Amino acid sequence: MNKLVNIVAFDIPYPADYGGVIDIYNKIRWLHKMGINIHLHCFQYGRKEAPELNKLCKKVYYYPRRKYRNPFIGRIPYIVMTRNNEELLTNLLKNNAPILFEGLHSTFFLKHPKLKDRIKLVRTHNIEHDYYKNLELVESNYFKKYFFRTESDNLKKYEKILQHAQHTLAISPADKTYLNHKYHNATLLPAFHQNDEVHIHNGKGEFILYHGNLGVGENNFAALYLVNEVFSQIYFPVIIAGNNASKELRFACSKYPHIQLKEDWDNEQIMQAIGDAQINVLPTFQGTGIKLKLLNSLYAGRHCVVNSLMVDHTGLESACHISKNSSDMINRIKELLTKPFGDADIKNRKKILLNSFFNNEANSLILTDLFFH
Numbered sequence: 001m002n003k004l005v006n007i008v009a010f011d012i013p014y015p016a017d018y019g020g021v022i023d024i025y026n027k028i029r030w031l032h033k034m035g036i037n038i039h040l041h042c043f044q045y046g047r048k049e050a051p052e053l054n055k056l057c058k059k060v061y062y063y064p065r066r067k068y069r070n071p072f073i074g075r076i077p078y079i080v081m082t083r084n085n086e087e088l089l090t091n092l093l094k095n096n097a098p099i100l101f102e103g104l105h106s107t108f109f110l111k112h113p114k115l116k117d118r119i120k121l122v123r124t125h126n127i128e129h130d131y132y133k134n135l136e137l138v139e140s141n142y143f144k145k146y147f148f149r150t151e152s153d154n155l156k157k158y159e160k161i162l163q164h165a166q167h168t169l170a171i172s173p174a175d176k177t178y179l180n181h182k183y184h185n186a187t188l189l190p191a192f193h194q195n196d197e198v199h200i201h202n203g204k205g206e207f208i209l210y211h212g213n214l215g216v217g218e219n220n221f222a223a224l225y226l227v228n229e230v231f232s233q234i235y236f237p238v239i240i241a242g243n244n245a246s247k248e249l250r251f252a253c254s255k256y257p258h259i260q261l262k263e264d265w266d267n268e269q270i271m272q273a274i275g276d277a278q279i280n281v282l283p284t285f286q287g288t289g290i291k292l293k294l295l296n297s298l299y300a301g302r303h304c305v306v307n308s309l310m311v312d313h314t315g316l317e318s319a320c321h322i323s324k325n326s327s328d329m330i331n332r333i334k335e336l337l338t339k340p341f342g343d344a345d346i347k348n349r350k351k352i353l354l355n356s357f358f359n360n361e362a363n364s365l366i367l368t369d370l371f372f373h
Contacts, residue, residue: 110165132155133152205279208277218284218286240259280297305336
């Protein structure tokens with residue numbers, strides 16, 4: 001194909017070990033597979049340069065993310081202002097190729113006059129002001145709570161910059177509806193993920209699993225909820241896997257000998273556990289975007305118990321056991337503890353996923369069509 005695109009990533013998308021970078025990395029993987037040349041522009045903070053990206057990209061640029069002592073200065077959201085780097089603009093002007101900005105985070109130059117005639121797309125990973133408002137609601141630290149509230153307000157005002165993109169790539173049907181109503185330029189492009197095929201073990205597993213980055217307030221909140229309201233009532237081995245657990249979560253887990261907290265597992269170990277578990281339990285209390293851990297659990301895991309916020313309007317409802325509240329979740333888990341996941345279950349799961357939005361190859365074709373037609 002010999003076509004070129006620029007991708008501006010808010011973080012280094014390798015290793016692909018949390019939601020946003022999983023989407024970016026697998027998007028790059030599929031564009032490369034389709035023969036497209038990629039100039040990848042990454043903002044760096046806390047993660048190392050990744051030589052592995054050179055295998056998929058023609059060129060990889062790294063830019064340090066700025067640091068401000070006072071995150072409350074100005075009206076541009078902190079997540080955007082800290083990704084303001086003139087070198088990025090210089091490098092984007094070295095070619096005339098389309099530009100994909102990953103997240104509102106990376107859009108500081110979206111409306112720059114020098115990029116006026118370029119094809120520009122923005123991937124929205126969430127409705128960011130809703131996401132930050134929800135982070136505020138589950139945060140107990142006063143300073144962080146105030147930061148999330150201020151950031152949410154700034155993001156809501158800043159979001160209108162999306163009108164300068166030809167296409168906004170919504171990650172969920174609900175986000176598409178919202179963005180189209182406001183900016184009239186949204187296309188549904190579901191999350192790219194690491195699963196190109198369904199690989200599920202039939203039979204039974206020996207434990208229940210919840211996984212997620214526990215340093216994220218929402219995931220910590222969900223894990224505490226599960227320990228206190230659900231897993232405490234189920235006497236079957238439970239593993240909670242994810243790094244940066246809070247003191248409250250560590251203490252809650254320590255009260256129950258059948259609950260293990262695994263903070264040191266890497267992505268490979270977590271994927272292994274997803275496949276080995278009898279049940280993957282995945283509630284969420286923030287109905288924004290799409291949770292990539294749900295896709296991993298459906299492509300690689302047996303029974304999946306969720307709440308409605310996790311699956312509403314995703315097309316994946318029939319692949320999950322949906323519970324209304326903690327007592328309902330307890331009952332559903334108990335029903336599934338001894339139920340093998342058989343060949344018919346695997347066949348049904350494959351059928352649901354094949355007909356869902358979450359087909360990497362189909363979504364690659366949507367994206368390349370927007371870039372080049």
